[in-house]
Amino acid sequence: MQKNLKTKYLPLFSVIDLNRLRGENHLEDAAVTDFSVGRDGNVYLLLEQPSGRQSEDWFKTPAVYTVAEIRVDWTEQRVLETNLFPLGLLKFQFHFLRPIGEHFLLLGARSAWQESGPDQNAWVISRDGAILSRFCLGDGIQNCVVRADGTIVTGYFDEGIFGSNGWEDPLGASGLVAWTPAGTPLWKNETYPIYDCYAISLDEEEKLWFYYYDEFRLVRTDFREDLVLDVPMEGSEAFAVSASGHQFLFQSGFQECSKFYCFTRQGGRLGQKQEAVPMFHASRIGVERCSLSGSRMLFLGEDAVLYGGVLGTEQG
Numbered sequence: 001m002q003k004n005l006k007t008k009y010l011p012l013f014s015v016i017d018l019n020r021l022r023g024e025n026h027l028e029d030a031a032v033t034d035f036s037v038g039r040d041g042n043v044y045l046l047l048e049q050p051s052g053r054q055s056e057d058w059f060k061t062p063a064v065y066t067v068a069e070i071r072v073d074w075t076e077q078r079v080l081e082t083n084l085f086p087l088g089l090l091k092f093q094f095h096f097l098r099p100i101g102e103h104f105l106l107l108g109a110r111s112a113w114q115e116s117g118p119d120q121n122a123w124v125i126s127r128d129g130a131i132l133s134r135f136c137l138g139d140g141i142q143n144c145v146v147r148a149d150g151t152i153v154t155g156y157f158d159e160g161i162f163g164s165n166g167w168e169d170p171l172g173a174s175g176l177v178a179w180t181p182a183g184t185p186l187w188k189n190e191t192y193p194i195y196d197c198y199a200i201s202l203d204e205e206e207k208l209w210f211y212y213y214d215e216f217r218l219v220r221t222d223f224r225e226d227l228v229l230d231v232p233m234e235g236s237e238a239f240a241v242s243a244s245g246h247q248f249l250f251q252s253g254f255q256e257c258s259k260f261y262c263f264t265r266q267g268g269r270l271g272q273k274q275e276a277v278p279m280f281h282a283s284r285i286g287v288e289r290c291s292l293s294g295s296r297m298l299f300l301g302e303d304a305v306l307y308g309g310v311l312g313t314e315q316g
Helices: 018-024 158-162
Strands: 008-011 013-017 031-037 043-050 063-073 078-090 096-100 103-107 122-125 131-135 141-146 152-156 176-179 185-188 196-202 208-213 217-221 226-230 239-241 247-251 260-266 274-280 287-293 296-301 305-310
Touching (some): 013 018, 013 063, 013 078, 031 287, 031 296, 043 096, 043 305, 078 103, 078 122, 096 141, 103 141, 141 196, 152 158, 152 196, 176 208, 196 287, 208 239, 247 287, 274 305
Parallel strands (some): 008 274, 239 287
Antiparallel strands (some): 031 043, 043 063, 063 078, 141 152, 176 185, 196 208, 208 217, 239 247, 247 260, 287 296, 296 305
8 A cells, every 4th residue: 555645845935916016016906817937947927907898709809919928037036027028919719828938928728710711810929029939729729839949739628629710620629739930830649549639848858748538648759759658647737847757746636726746756756745835935826827847847726825835846
């Protein structure tokens, strides 16, 4: 019989108080649509304010968007600088923000097939708000990462894989696709039966990790060779992988977004799960949402503070 493992504590630091950010920048009505860590180590937030305008197609409901870029020293666990970039009124509903080169990629999860062609749900926008390009990455996007060279990788949920919103030949039929920065396909999954790509991540070497339904296995790929690990957990929508590639943090599955578990790699599988508790100054954090990318972790607390940490520095 396996013994219960001791709880692990994830030491965190405060990245930003969102209520203070809103109050100091006249963004009181802004919602945080997305937050993540870029390949440059900076934290990026997408803030959305209602425009008061309506659209017959809710995908294209206009909103006012602002990007917050936070420079972080992850070793010293301190914030160096915060900058805001107002992007203005954009006539689309975006769900993801990722830095791409010196610019921003804004990506909507949904795209309908129209008689004139598909909705262009991927927009590359400069820091001064100029729209540089627009293209379509398909419907039903569950998650997205951008590598340092600008390669975009999108994972899809079931509607983007099997077709919805007028799509008869979905771009996301393989469940996982890599694209050039201009939206040209580079690679797609042809090996695994992905019915829903639950979570993806990039490690320190920029290898892609993905976790999918219905086998709930974890795969690492460099787009040539794969490593496949069995995972004793179902339904997780986010995971982090330590710099060593041997330790993992998974958000608990099936909507239990406030619970987390650590695993250690043991050959071709992940070992016994171990409860992990996000902590700040010896106090447990109530988590509303998280964003896990490589070894870097972001947790949005119930106190409207965004916390950060690095997997591998936790305490037993």
